[in-house]
Every structure is written in structure tokens, then in C-alpha cells.
Amino acid sequence: MTDTVAERESKQIQGRTGLWEIVIGLEVHAQVSSKSKLFSGAAVGFGAGPNEQVSLVDAAMPGMLPVLNRFCVEQAVRTGLGLKAQINRKSRFARKNYFYADLPQGYQISQFDEPIVGEGEVEVEREDGSFFTVRIERLHLEQDAGKLIHDLSPTESFVDLNRAGTALMEIVSRPDMRSAEEATAYVQKLRTILIYLGTCDGDMEKGNLRADVNVSVCRPGDYEKYRETGSFKHLGTRCEIKNVNSFRFMRAAVEYEARRQIEIIEDGGKVLQETRLFDPTKGETRSMRSKEEAHDYRYFPDPDLLPLVVEDAWIEEIKKSLPELPDDKRRRFMSQYGLSSYDANVLISEQARADFYEKAAVGRDAKLVANWTTNELLARLTKDGHDIEDSPVPPEHIAELVALIEDGTISSKIAKQVFDYVWAGEGSPKAVVEKHGLVQVTDTGAIEAAIDQIMAANPDKVEAVKDKPQALGWFVGQVMKATGGKANPAAVNDILKAKLGV
Numbered sequence: 001m002t003d004t005v006a007e008r009e010s011k012q013i014q015g016r017t018g019l020w021e022i023v024i025g026l027e028v029h030a031q032v033s034s035k036s037k038l039f040s041g042a043a044v045g046f047g048a049g050p051n052e053q054v055s056l057v058d059a060a061m062p063g064m065l066p067v068l069n070r071f072c073v074e075q076a077v078r079t080g081l082g083l084k085a086q087i088n089r090k091s092r093f094a095r096k097n098y099f100y101a102d103l104p105q106g107y108q109i110s111q112f113d114e115p116i117v118g119e120g121e122v123e124v125e126r127e128d129g130s131f132f133t134v135r136i137e138r139l140h141l142e143q144d145a146g147k148l149i150h151d152l153s154p155t156e157s158f159v160d161l162n163r164a165g166t167a168l169m170e171i172v173s174r175p176d177m178r179s180a181e182e183a184t185a186y187v188q189k190l191r192t193i194l195i196y197l198g199t200c201d202g203d204m205e206k207g208n209l210r211a212d213v214n215v216s217v218c219r220p221g222d223y224e225k226y227r228e229t230g231s232f233k234h235l236g237t238r239c240e241i242k243n244v245n246s247f248r249f250m251r252a253a254v255e256y257e258a259r260r261q262i263e264i265i266e267d268g269g270k271v272l273q274e275t276r277l278f279d280p281t282k283g284e285t286r287s288m289r290s291k292e293e294a295h296d297y298r299y300f301p302d303p304d305l306l307p308l309v310v311e312d313a314w315i316e317e318i319k320k321s322l323p324e325l326p327d328d329k330r331r332r333f334m335s336q337y338g339l340s341s342y343d344a345n346v347l348i349s350e351q352a353r354a355d356f357y358e359k360a361a362v363g364r365d366a367k368l369v370a371n372w373t374t375n376e377l378l379a380r381l382t383k384d385g386h387d388i389e390d391s392p393v394p395p396e397h398i399a400e401l402v403a404l405i406e407d408g409t410i411s412s413k414i415a416k417q418v419f420d421y422v423w424a425g426e427g428s429p430k431a432v433v434e435k436h437g438l439v440q441v442t443d444t445g446a447i448e449a450a451i452d453q454i455m456a457a458n459p460d461k462v463e464a465v466k467d468k469p470q471a472l473g474w475f476v477g478q479v480m481k482a483t484g485g486k487a488n489p490a491a492v493n494d495i496l497k498a499k500l501g502v
Helices: 005-010 070-082 180-197 222-229 247-266 312-320 326-337 341-348 351-361 366-384 395-406 412-423 429-436 444-457 459-467 469-482 489-500
Strands: 013-015 018-031 094-097 107-110 120-125 131-143 147-149 158-160 167-173 209-218 239-244 274-279 284-290
Touching: 013 247, 018 180, 018 222, 018 247, 070 131, 070 167, 070 180, 070 312, 107 131, 120 180, 180 209, 180 247, 180 326, 209 247, 239 247, 239 284, 247 274, 247 284, 326 341, 326 351, 326 366, 341 351, 341 366, 351 366, 351 395, 366 395, 366 412, 395 412, 395 429, 412 429, 444 459, 444 469, 444 489, 459 469, 459 489, 469 489
Parallel strands: 239 274
Antiparallel strands: 013 018, 018 167, 018 209, 094 107, 120 131, 131 167, 147 158, 209 239, 274 284
């Protein structure tokens, strides 16, 4: 699917010599949610001391042979199904040869030309509510390397092999993203899908989800030629920005790199294909190494591992266990609860958030529950640094609060006071209303008496409202003040209009 003219023009960058467009492809590395590593029984977890989670296989001791973790394979198949991708019945592991101090074997066990998952797609929403599709080229399994630590000594580096052998899924997209915003939106959507599936926890701060961002620039019209022909010759030379683990950094890295490449070309230079790192302190990318090609790694099938054969019956079994995924949940929330696309997206962006909402919405005004969840509750959670899983206000209390508004016991304005008390731990909404005497005044006699007093004390304003009906708001405010904010707003308006003849 190509962009419309308006969408394409909105993404164009003005250079000194004319307009340019950005082309982005992503390789997302997602750590598989598993208790053990891809080829050994060593534990996987964050926070262990250096080299406390290392087996003889991970350390590449002589004679140690890898044994494939069946659960990690299942997680990869589950992810492929969630990405609407082709599951390859036969795949193969290969050795990707390169030397680095935190790679004890001298090679990484990965998948090359025969990955476990083939082509798929992800539907992504932009900030303006429009949608675009990112094609998935492949998903393959591979083992992670260890970690080098450079800040413990001025003269030495240390090796921690806890991560070595940890299972990763590398999800490779086609170059279908055309802006920093789209690249970020894609990774956010992918992260949500993985968390729903339970195949990766999506914790970018711990490095469990990170992306290599491939950026190139081209002239307007060249991308359309690429989509028509499939030939990459129409696109500019790409540079890979390695290991980006923040949405904010991703946006900044793409924008900087695109500008850098445009300036090089416009100055008569040539963009070199290379791997770069993003420096968040300086807000710029810097060269890391020249970009390797597949032949540089001397891939060959791993002789210690048999080809991986996945049976149809097992794939069907995994498919039946899939949860309701974000796109399906969003559509259901809109049809079942009558929510807007925006509210539905806010609620389904996290599975725990969607579950919270559905518990609160049972038997209640679903739109009102959505408003309280997406506005008051989420704002307070963010302000006080809570996740929705440990919210001081449970879904049952949101439901009870909405019920009190629905039956007229309290007004929406009073409900905010009630919410504050509930948040502070003073009990359920009903208990708070009773304790603090917050029941809404619906007695028309009491409201009428308050109105009569205000009218008697302000004859000039009574006359003025006849010429300026909008001045009615002043009377509403005075009545609410006189009743401590407890008067039913609808009743106040009705009685005022009758008495003032507006």
C-alpha cells in the first residue's frame, strides 16, 4: 500500500537542492519470555550477579552441545501467528561467525536463509488516527551475546555472560515506514502485540526489546518505484542505527540521521553503508563500523543442530491458545461498548488496562466508565507513579462511582471529590459519600428556596438575564455555591429557566 499524495507530501523534507523523503526499515530484537535459555538449561532473569546464570554450554566449554528449548520455539510460533505470518514447517539454525569478547563460541547460533517465521504484517495507527501497514519479512530465533562492562576499571574491561545464550526473536520489517513517527508507532504496536501474546515482556529499559533502525533518504517518487518493482536500487544507501531502546531516542535518531544523509548528498558526498550508534547526550549518530554483508559472517548450517521441523497439529494447538489480540479487542470495544477509536486504543494499549476497564464496565454506562478510566484514573496513576495493576482504586470502585452518578446520588462534579477520597484510601465510593455527606441535593423545594433567596438579593441581575440569557450561568454558579456544590445541575437549570423566563 503506497501513501496518498497528501500523506507523502506531509513527510517530505526540504533540503537545499529540493525535497527528500525518509525510508525506514526495522530489525526488532525481542527477548523471548522463557525461564531458560535457547540452547541450555541456565536460568534467565534480570538482576543476578555477574556470571551467576551461565552454563557450560553458554561459556562454550569444549565438548558442550546445544539442546534446543522447545518452549522458545513455541513462543516464536505464537508470535508469528500473532503477526499474521507464515509459519515455516521446516527451518534451520546456522552459525554466524564473528569475534567479540562477549561471544565465547566465536559465532552466534542464529537462523539465516531458513527462518522459522516468514512473511506477515502489522496494522499500525498514526497519531492522526489514520492507519498504515508494515510488512514483516521474517522472524527468526537466535541466541544473545554476553555483555562487556567498561566502567569498573580505567584499564580493563569485564565480561558478564548472564545474557549469553538468551533466546531472542529478531523481527525484520520491510522498509515500509516513512517518518520517525511511523517507526515509533510500529514498535509501540509490535510491543503491545508481544505483551498480549506473552512472548516478550517488552521492557526496553532492561534491553528486552530493542531495535536496529535502518534509515535512508530518496527523492520524491523513488519510493513508489521501489514498491512497484521491488528493486532497492530506487532507494538511497541505508545506515543502521544499532540497539535503540527508547521511543524518544528512536525519533531523535531517525530525524538526525535523515538530515545527516541529506546534507552529505547535497554537499556532493556519498553516504556510506555502515552501522552507527545514537548518542542521546549529543542527540546525534556516530559511526560504529562498516556495515557487514551476509557473506562477511560466513554463515553455514550448525552441524550440532538438526533441522527444526514443526508439525501442523502443534501449530493448530498453539493457534487455539492465542488470546484476543489488540486489533480484535479494539474493534470489539468500539462495537460492544460504543467507544471512539481513540478511547478504545488508549484502553487496549496495555492488556492490564483493557482488563481493568472490562471489569469496571460490567452493567454500567460503558462510555462513562471509559471516561473515568482514561481521564481521572490514568492521569492520577501517571502522576503518582503507579501501574494500573497496583491502582489504589480497583475496577469495582470505578464501577460503583459510575453507578452513583447514573442513579443521581452524586453529580459528576461531586464524583471527583469522591474519587479523591477513595484514592486516599477512605473506602468505597458509597462509604465516602455517606461519611462526608456528599449526596446530591435533588429536593426541588430546597433548590427553589436557594434560587428565591439569590433572586431577591440580586434584582439587577434578574433584569439583566432577560436581555442576556447567557448570564444564566452566574445564577447556576451561585446556587451551586449556596448548596455546597450538591444541587442537581439539571434541576437547577430547569427551575432557573422557569423562574427567570429564559
